[in-house]
Every structure is written in C-alpha cells, then in structure tokens.
Amino acid sequence: MNHSSSQEALSVNTPTYDDGSTWFSRLREATAFWMFLILLGLVVLFSLISPNHAFLSVNNFFTIALNASQLVLLAVGMTFLLGAREFDLSVGANVVLSSILAARTITSLAGTPDEVAMGNYPHLGPAITAGVLVAIISGTLFGLINGLLVTKLRLSSFLVTLATTAIGLGTALVMTHGANVPDIPRVLQTEFATYRVFDMIPLPVLLSLVLVLLLWFTLAQTRFGVHTLAMGSSPDASRRAGINNARHLLKLFGLMGFLCGIAALLDISRFATTNIGGHQTDNLQAVAAAVIGGTSLFGGIASVPGTLVGTLIPVVLGTGLVIMGLDSFYQLILVGLIVIAAVYIDQRNRQLSI
Amino acid sequence: MHTPQQDSSAPLSKQSMGAAAVEAGRREPALEAINIVKNFGSLQVLRDVSMTLYRGDITAVVGDNGAGKSTFMKVLSGEHIPDGGQLCVNNREVQLRSTQDAQSYGIETVYQDLALAPDLSVAENVFLGREIKAPGWRGQIGMLDRQLMLEESTRILTELGAKLKSYRATTQSLSGGQRQGVAIARAIKWAQHAILMDEPTAALGTRQRDMVYAAIRAAAGRNLAVLLISHDLPQVLELADRIIVMRQGTAVANLNPAEVTVRDVVDVMLGAKGA
Numbered sequence: 066m067n068h069s070s071s072q073e074a075l076s077v078n079t080p081t082y083d084d085g086s087t088w089f090s091r092l093r094e095a096t097a098f099w100m101f102l103i104l105l106g107l108v109v110l111f112s113l114i115s116p117n118h119a120f121l122s123v124n125n126f127f128t129i130a131l132n133a134s135q136l137v138l139l140a141v142g143m144t145f146l147l148g149a150r151e152f153d154l155s156v157g158a159n160v161v162l163s164s165i166l167a168a169r170t171i172t173s174l175a176g177t178p179d180e181v182a183m184g185n186y187p188h189l190g191p192a193i194t195a196g197v198l199v200a201i202i203s204g205t206l207f208g209l210i211n212g213l214l215v216t217k218l219r220l221s222s223f224l225v226t227l228a229t230t231a232i233g234l235g236t237a238l239v240m241t242h243g244a245n246v247p248d249i250p251r252v253l254q255t256e257f258a259t260y261r262v263f264d265m266i267p268l269p270v271l272l273s274l275v276l277v278l279l280l281w282f283t284l285a286q287t288r289f290g291v292h293t294l295a296m297g298s299s300p301d302a303s304r305r306a307g308i309n310n311a312r313h314l315l316k317l318f319g320l321m322g323f324l325c326g327i328a329a330l331l332d333i334s335r336f337a338t339t340n341i342g343g344h345q346t347d348n349l350q351a352v353a354a355a356v357i358g359g360t361s362l363f364g365g366i367a368s369v370p371g372t373l374v375g376t377l378i379p380v381v382l383g384t385g386l387v388i389m390g391l392d393s394f395y396q397l398i399l400v401g402l403i404v405i406a407a408v409y410i411d412q413r414n415r416q417l418s419i
Numbered sequence: 420m421h422t423p424q425q426d427s428s429a430p431l432s433k434q435s436m437g438a439a440a441v442e443a444g445r446r447e448p449a450l451e452a453i454n455i456v457k458n459f460g461s462l463q464v465l466r467d468v469s470m471t472l473y474r475g476d477i478t479a480v481v482g483d484n485g486a487g488k489s490t491f492m493k494v495l496s497g498e499h500i501p502d503g504g505q506l507c508v509n510n511r512e513v514q515l516r517s518t519q520d521a522q523s524y525g526i527e528t529v530y531q532d533l534a535l536a537p538d539l540s541v542a543e544n545v546f547l548g549r550e551i552k553a554p555g556w557r558g559q560i561g562m563l564d565r566q567l568m569l570e571e572s573t574r575i576l577t578e579l580g581a582k583l584k585s586y587r588a589t590t591q592s593l594s595g596g597q598r599q600g601v602a603i604a605r606a607i608k609w610a611q612h613a614i615l616m617d618e619p620t621a622a623l624g625t626r627q628r629d630m631v632y633a634a635i636r637a638a639a640g641r642n643l644a645v646l647l648i649s650h651d652l653p654q655v656l657e658l659a660d661r662i663i664v665m666r667q668g669t670a671v672a673n674l675n676p677a678e679v680t681v682r683d684v685v686d687v688m689l690g691a692k693g694a
C-alpha cells in the first residue's frame with residue numbers, strides 16, 4: 066500500500082496502486098485528461114492561426130477566464146446534480162431573477178430615484194451589502210424550492226425545473242416589464258468585476274476559482290461527495306446504507322441555487338445592468354460543460370476538474386472563432402454538436418459496462 | 420426414515436421454538452420475531468410468523484416462490500414495518516422503523532440485489548454511510564481517510580477469501596461472486612448481532628457459490644446469527660443448523676437438517692400430506 070502525504074490534493078498522484086496500475090495509466094482513463102489535451106490543442110491551434118498570434122497572450126487568457134467565470138459555477142453545480150442523477154434546467158431563470166432582485170435592492174437602497182438616475186449613490190456600502198445578500202438568498206431559495214418540489218412531491222427534476230424556469234422568468238418579466246434594471250453603480254465594475262489582482266487576474270476569476278477548488282475537494286474527498294455519487298449510482302444502495310436521499314438532494318439543489326446567486330452577482334457587476342435575455346442557454350451550456358468533462362448523465366460519475374475543462378473548451382472555441390473573424394454564434398452550434406457526441410460516448414460506455 | 424417435525428395447518432408456536440433451543444442448550448438468541456403480521460393492502464403476506472435467530476447459528480428459511488421469505492426478512496431489516504407482532508434484539512423489544520434502525524441494533528442485510536453502488540469503489544461501498552474521517556485537521560475539514568478504508572476493506576475481503584485485483588475498482592467491474600463477496604464483507608464488517616441474506620448465491624456459478632458459503636460460515640463463526648434464504652436445498656441441508664419452512668405466509672416447520680432429506684423438505688414446502 067502506498068502512503069502519500071499529498072494524497073489529499075489528487076487521487077491520482079501515488080506512483081502505483083494495488084492493481085499494479087501507475088498514475089499515468091489511471092490518468093489515461095479519465096475523460097478530463099483527454100479533454101484537457103483537446104483544450105491545449107485548441108489553444109495551440111488558435112494561437113498559430115490567429116493574426117500576430119494574438120490568441121496567445123496573458124491578457125486574452127484572462128479574458129477567456131473572465132468569460133467563463135460565471136458559467137463554470139453553474140456547470141460545477143450541475144456536476145453535483147448530474148452526479149446524483151438529477152438535473153436543473155432552471156439555472157438561467159434563477160440567475161436572471163436573482164440578478165434583478167439584487168439590482169433592484171441596490172438601486173433602491175443606494176439613494177433616492179433621482180440621485181440614482183444621476184449616478185449619485187449616497188448609501189452605496191449598505192446598498193451593495195444588501196444586494197449581495199439578496200442575490201445569494203434568492204438564488205439559494207430558488208434552488209431549495211426546486212429541491213422541495215422534487216423531494217416532497219416526488220416529481221422528476223426535469224419537469225420541476227422546466228416549470229420553475231417559466232415561473233422564475235415570468236416573475237422577472239412581471240417585475241421589470243422586460244426592461245433591464247439600469248443605473249447599477251459602476252464601482253461594482255471598477256472595484257470588483259474588472260479589478261485585476263496583481264494587475265493580472267480578474268477578481269471574479271479568482272472568486273470562481275476558489276469556489277471551484279472548494280467544490281472539487283468536496284466532491285472528491287468528503288462524505289458529502291461520496292454520498293452524492295452513491296445516490297446517483299444507485300438510490301436504493303444509498304438509502305439502504307442509511308443515507309437520507311431526500312435531504313441530500315435538497316442540499317444539492319440548494320448548492321446549485323447558491324451558485325446561481327453568485328453567478329447573478331458576477332453578471333450585474335460585470336455589465337452594470339441585468340441581462341434578462343442573456344441566459345436562455347445557461348442550462349444547456351452548464352450541462353454541456355459537465356458532460357464534456359466526463360460527468361455522466363446517468364449519475365454516479367462526476368468530475369469537477371473535468372467540468373472546468375469542459376467549460377473552457379466552448380469558451381476558447383468561441384473566442385477563437387471571433388479572432389478568426391467568424392460569427393461567435395457558431396459557438397452555440399458547436400456546443401450542441403459536442404454535447405451530442407459526449408452524450409453518445411457516455412451512453413456507449415454505460416452499455417459496455419453492463 | 421425420519422419424520423420431520425411438522426404441522427401443516429397451524430403456524431409454528433413460540434413454545435416449540437423455545438423447546439428446540441432448550442434441546443440444544445446454551446444457545447443465545449440474538450434476534451427474535453414473535454407473531455409477525457404484514458399486509459400489503461388487503462393481501463396478508465405474513466401471518467403470525469415467529470422465529471428465533473441464535474448466535475453462531477445459520478438459520479435457513481426455505482419456501483416456494485411467494486411464500487413470504489423476502490417480506491419476512493425485510494421486516495427484520497427495518498425495510499418493512501410490520502402490522503403486528505414483536506421484535507426483540509438480545510431479549511429486548513425493539514421497533515425497527517428503517518434500515519438505519521436495524522443497523523443501529525447491529526443487524527445487517529445482504530439484499531437479493533446486493534444494494535451496491537456500481538460506480539463506487541469496493542472500499543467506498545464497504546464503508547458507504549459509515550465513512551471514516553481522516554485524523555486531525557484534515558478530518559475537521561471533512562476529509563475522508565481513504566487509505567484506512569482501503570486497507571480495512573482489503574483485510575476483510577482477504578479474510579473472506581475473495582481475491583480482488585483492485586480494491587479501488589468500481590463494483591460494476593467485478594464478477595457476480597466478487598460483488599457478492601463485497602456485500603457480505605460489508606455486512607460482516609458492521610453486523611454486531613445478526614446478518615440477513617436473501618438468496619446470496621442465486622446468480623452464481625459453483626466455484627463462486629462455494630466462496631459465498633465459506634463467507635456465510637465465517638459470519639456464523641464470528642458468533643453472529645445468520646439468516647439465510649435459499650432455494651438451494653442440498654446446500655441448505657449441508658450448511659444450516661436449522662431449517663424453517665415457510666408456506667403461504669406462515670412458518671410451518673422447524674427442521675433439523677441432520678434428520679431430514681431434500682425430499683422431506685420439499686414435501687413440507689409444498690404441503691404434501693404424510694411425508
């Protein structure tokens with residue numbers, strides 16, 4: 066048996082295992098590893114063919130990271146849910162609703178309507194604090210409501226979250242009549258969203274990265290993670306092992322909602338406005354990222370680093386296409402095609418292993 | 420030829436079971452079921468079933484399909500809440516409202532479908548729901564002691580004679596016998612008083628069957644009460660200390676395997692007269 070003091074960081078870093086495999090042979094079995102190679106390949110490709118090799122710059126790298134910082138949170142939340150053989154279609158609606166509630170809170174607390182319209186925010190500090198709390202609380206509540214509907218009424222999460230998508234978006238539209246909330250203080254942009262730590266790393270990227278690392282640890286190394294995958298692998302087995310599936314699922318939906326709340330905050334601080342129309346494909350993209358990274362739609366198998374890579378591949382593709390002078394909307398078509406391929410491979414692997 | 424002790428009309432009374440125990444002397448009851456009744460809607464599946472499981476004994480439960488064997492076992496494992504009757508663990512009455520309740524009383528179950536999580540490793544399955552945290556600060560932040568769980572699982576399975584290539588492998592990559600071994604290892608690891616097994620060899624080849632039977636003997640050897648549901652009558656005669664025959668929701672006979680033949684057991688199972 067191998068003992069390794071750095072075992073906590075990775076499960077694949079001891080030199081050999083009891084079945085005689087090496088860390089490299091184990092790595093080769095991980096979808097995340099192959100997807101990482103594909104990601105590197107894309108980066109090299111776009112660097113070579115972009116004019117003046119503009120693609121390959123630190124600045125571009127962090128722009129890509131910034132563009133992925135919201136999506137990766139949704140995708141990691143989705144990774145947990147898929148691992149437990151559940152699903153959340155309502156993430157986009159949750160982000161929209163939470164961002165509107167937060168934006169409204171900020172603009173209405175920051176000063177009188179006239180002051181706010183003029184860009185004066187006498188109560189900026191308390192207003193932003195309240196806005197942050199509102200985004201996190203409303204996001205988490207949205208998720209918990211999904212979870213309660215799924216566990217208490219025993220409805221499929223597909224249908225529940227399809228319905229709450231409509232309810233969430235509908236509520237957002239009723240509140241705003243479809244107009245985005247304007248006049249969000251610019252300091253959110255300058256002091257947070259575009260602020261670069263060491264003049265390099267955008268703060269939202271750092272925030273997302275910390276959360277992703279925390280959740281990676283949670284899935285790979287804690288009881289919570291094992292129970293998540295056990296539930297997705299066999300709900301009966303986990304129930305008979307004494308795990309309270311319903312309670313665990315509620316936590317997972319709550320976590321998903323919490324991450325939507327954070328994503329909503331990133332949204333309004335990056336763009337200084339809400340983006341009611343901009344989250345229709347969040348659910349698809351989050352599922353795509355997870356599935357590309359090796360998380361199974363059938364539950365029981367999930368990888369946070371895989372999801373990180375799976376988030377970056379479409380974003381790199383999109384950025385690369387723009388640099389090559391193509392319309393960025395091609396990205397969406399490519400994502401759809403990649404998802405079909407990834408799901409096909411996942412399904413075939415499952416059939417082989419039965 | 421021996422005439423099996425049987426009564427095809429009335430359910431086995433608690434007194435006759437007690438008499439059997441006295442006969443054998445010194446036997447300690449681990450788990451006792453008294454007049455268990457279970458209905459599914461208007462269908463009465465168990466009618467006053469009584470049975471005592473003794474420490475170190477293998478008690479086989481046999482019966483035709485639909486006789487109520489699995490249902491009875493699920494009452495003992497906390498999966499079904501009985502509609503009548505009493506359960507005692509170590510001579511104290513208990514209520515089993517969930518599988519967790521049963522586990523907390525030291526009763527472990529090997530289900531017919533094994534109840535393993537196919538995507539989790541052998542070690543994760545053995546410790547599922549009872550994971551060990553790492554020592555020190557790593558445990559405080561929720562980290563599991565995977566190394567310890569791996570070593571412990573390896574130890575138990577090796578003791579049971581299961582030869583696994585890798586204990587990190589997912590259980591779906593194992594053979595049927597190996598999977599059965601993992602399920603039994605888990606039960607043996609956690610059981611304090613009783614192990615319940617529902618047809619643990621049904622899907623296995625001969626060699627793997629022998630491995631499982633050895634594991635069952637090992638469990639009894641650890642002074643656990645073992646309940647074994649099986650259709651493999653020749654094996655049951657060889658393995659069990661007592662055979663309880665169930666028919667149509669009642670326990671109709673308590674047989675001594677040393678005194679009966681397969682033919683006798685089948686006759687009781689099917690309710691043939693004058694065996």
Ligand SMILES: Nc1ncnc2c1ncn2[C@@H]1O[C@H](COP(=O)(O)OP(=O)(O)OP(=O)(O)O)[C@@H](O)[C@H]1O
Nearest residue numbers: 459460462464482483484485486487488489490491
């Ligand atoms: N959950 C349930 N709901 C309704 N009826 C049930 C349920 N479980 C079992 N039954 C019925 O109870 C009776 C006994 O079933 P049980 O599974 O206990 O039989 P068994 O002795 O284990 O049979 P087998 O040898 O086929 O496994 C059967 O008639 C079955 O249809």
Ligand SMILES: [Mg+2]
Nearest residue numbers: 488489490617
């Ligand atoms: Mg049965």
